[in-house]
Amino acid sequence: MAGQAAGQRGWDANAAPRDLGEALLLMEEREDDRTIAFERVRLVADKATIDAAHRLNEAVWELEWLASGREEGSASAWRAVMQTYLRALDDFHAATRDRLSMLVPDVEPRVVADVPPTLPPAEPDPGG
Secondary structure (H helix, E strand, C coil): CHHHHHHHCCCCCCCCCCCHHHHHHHHHHHHHHHHHHHHHHHHHCCHHHHHHHHHHHHHHHHHHHHHHCCCCCCHHHHHHHHHHHHHHHHHHHHHHHHHCCCCCCCCCCCCCCCCCCCCCCCCCCCCC
């Protein structure tokens, strides 16, 4: 939802379209879900995974603060915070895999893609 709000603010041309007010409302509603999920992690995870989950939560909050207007934002600020979020997500996944003793070779870190916005298909020429 933060990404959709960022899209409405003109910071992410590839964000799925959603009304800004609706995106902000859904963002608030999802906070409760994330809180419950974090408490479940704390219940069963080791310290490294809990620390990684905490850093992930902090990164999500930074995204939400920009998207909601709580903090001053821009396209470049959004990209920087999104990159921090993606690193935190990768770190959380790595900590979880370590905890579960899963061997996943050389998983590439996520990056913010420089992809031009998708344009709608051209309308056929009625005269030709």
